[in-house]
Amino acid sequence: MGIDVQNFAVANLRRRPEAAEIGGFVLGVDPGTTSPYINYATPLPAARPGARDVAALIGAFRERRLKPRLEFAPDAAPAVQQALEEAGFTVEAMHEYLVCVPETLTMPPAAFPVETPSTDEDYAAIDAALSEAFGGEFAASPEGAARLRRTEESGGAVRFVRAAGGGCAGAAMCSAPAVETSELAGVGTRPDFRGRGIAAAVTATLAETTLARGARSVWLEYGGDGSRRVYERVGFRPAGTRLYMSLEA
Structure with missing residues (x-):
């Protein structure tokens, strides 16, 4: 792989x-x-x-x-x-x-609707929610919202769960497939909405969408044992490693 x-x-x-x-x-x-x-x-x-x-x-x-x-x-x-x-x-x-293929994909019970963003407000809410989910590692911005829209409009997919009071509770995205595979990334749930199955629902929906469009597989990286268990429950399996290297100034 x-x-x-x-x-x-x-x-x-x-x-x-x-x-x-x-x-x-x-x-x-x-x-x-x-x-x-x-x-x-x-x-x-x-x-x-x-x-x-x-x-x-x-x-x-x-x-x-x-x-x-x-x-x-x-x-x-x-x-x-x-x-x-x-x-x-x-x-x-x-x-x-981890990699998911059609044979391993497992859709969780539908506890809430997973939506496709359609308005500028949706994309801004998703960008803000992911910023919060990742502890402010990156600031929400119009440029971030625009990148999310480009992902959706260029053959990738962005999916989210709408918060009861408005805005976004959690979201993720899949890049447009290339060489028959696609990366699923940015899985994040705002702290007040964690533990409800949002990450699993969004991840499974994105994998299902991307595989239905003809990708042979979908892959992602995980940030800890807790998130790994979420991804494994919906059909992702270990397949290899990725290395990150940089040069300081």
Whole structure:
């Protein structure tokens, strides 16, 4: 599965508003933000970069005033980690990823409707709810709401559960499929609404939607044992790891 996930990473970065291929790497940039979690690079599968390739990649980040950062499946490009470490990159994290296929997808009982956003107010509410869900790790903004709308309108999917008093209780998104797979990300529930099955409902609905559109699989990363159990209940299974590396200024 690692090669599928890495091929997806390459294809997904090439869809960024600005993308560049540099010495066996693809750098994807959204000029609307300087976030290193949106602007990063990934190697081509089986890439074997040399010191000049890595230096050129660092230069491309520096020219754009961005932090050099990469995300990739190490088993699909095993020579890359050492090349990056020799240039001073360090490991931020290594995360296991889970994969769901049609045969494993399990829809939970319908406790509440999962909706598709349709208005600017919906997208703004989702962006605000995810900001709160992730402890303010990123600030809600018009640009964030616009990125969510672009995801939905460009072949991906955004789904949410509406709060009883209005706004959004929890949400997540799936990128548009590439190489027959899609990444499900940003699963978040506001603290006051946790423990009600919202994350499971949104995750399962997104997987069902994406698989019905022709994807062969959907994959995601999880942030702890609690969230892993949620994802496993709706049909996600362990399949590999992803490595995050960056270079400090």
